[in-house]
Amino acid sequence: MRLKDRVAIITGAGRGIGEATAKKYAIEGAKVVVADLNEEDINRTVSEIMEAGGEAVGMIVNVTDRAQVENMITDTVEKFGSVDIVVNNAGITADAQLVKMDESEWDRVIDVNLKGVYNVAQAAAKQMKEQQRGVILNASSVVGLYGNFGQTNYAATKWGVIGMTKTWAKELGRYGIRVNAVAPGFIMTPMVEKMPEKVIEMMKGKSLLGSLGYPEDIANAYTFLASDEARFITGTVLSVDGGVVI
Numbered sequence: 001m002r003l004k005d006r007v008a009i010i011t012g013a014g015r016g017i018g019e020a021t022a023k024k025y026a027i028e029g030a031k032v033v034v035a036d037l038n039e040e041d042i043n044r045t046v047s048e049i050m051e052a053g054g055e056a057v058g059m060i061v062n063v064t065d066r067a068q069v070e071n072m073i074t075d076t077v078e079k080f081g082s083v084d085i086v087v088n089n090a091g092i093t094a095d096a097q098l099v100k101m102d103e104s105e106w107d108r109v110i111d112v113n114l115k116g117v118y119n120v121a122q123a124a125a126k127q128m129k130e131q132q133r134g135v136i137l138n139a140s141s142v143v144g145l146y147g148n149f150g151q152t153n154y155a156a157t158k159w160g161v162i163g164m165t166k167t168w169a170k171e172l173g174r175y176g177i178r179v180n181a182v183a184p185g186f187i188m189t190p191m192v193e194k195m196p197e198k199v200i201e202m203m204k205g206k207s208l209l210g211s212l213g214y215p216e217d218i219a220n221a222y223t224f225l226a227s228d229e230a231r232f233i234t235g236t237v238l239s240v241d242g243g244v245v246i
């Protein structure tokens with residue numbers, strides 16, 4: 001039980017990588033806040049965690065809404081007494097080539113993937129500073145390391161997440177707060193499942209291991225980085241991508 005009695009908030013935990021991470025954290029003994037926009041997904045994830053003997057509570061939170069984010073931190077402290085781990089996992093895509101991307105697609109992705117991460121990290125960091133300990137984990141992407149066709153907005157955010165991760169590691173280390181990012185490769189989740197078969201085959205081809213990853217592969221990385229096994233690791237980006245970017 002590597003996260004025994006730790007209180008962990010995971011955004012976008014209703015499905016995909018966030019859901020797998022919430023379940024893994026619960027198995028490792030954490031008290032998990034399943035934060036997402038989608039109530040049905042939240043309820044399903046929470047009940048599956050509880051049925052498996054874990055502890056979880058659901059919160060409907062839009063990470064772009066600062067008031068909702070602040071309430072999430074307050075409610076978590078009220079319910080569980082602290083905020084030990086935050087996984088900034090919520091993220092979206094709205095793909096188009098540069099010459100076709102409209103302003104609303106740019107704004108939407110920046111708002112969730114960049115401002116949402118800033119909102120949650122800022123509110124959590126204030127609480128963690130009081131506690132003098134905490135772990136903040138941010139979802140970057142291979143796309144934040146080497147760009148991607150049709151993803152101007154997404155690449156900007158995932159690159160930006162790395163910049164914020166390193167900045168916060170420098171600012172918050174003195175308070176016992178570690179900050180790291182995970183850069184997943186192509187992972188089989190609802191976000192990827194909606195892509196054309198041709199694109200999925202192309203993604204497999206880019207992996208040195210010849211396959212896509214699964215949400216559990218990323219959940220394992222988030223578990224290690226949140227645990228005391230990673231107590232001397234901060235400001236880093238862990239690629240979990242089957243060797244797509246080396």
Ligand code: NAI
Nearest residue numbers: 012014016017037062063090091139141184186187189191
């Ligand atoms: P997903 O689309 O399956 O799940 C994302 C979850 O975030 C959904 O439950 C959604 O409701 C929630 N969400 C979206 N906007 C939100 C908001 N404003 N506030 C709160 N929750 C919100 O995505 P997936 O694939 O699980 O990805 C999770 C993270 O990992 C994202 O940040 C994504 O960019 C990143 N990632 C995913 C990769 C992949 O291949 N699936 C590759 C690299 C990074």
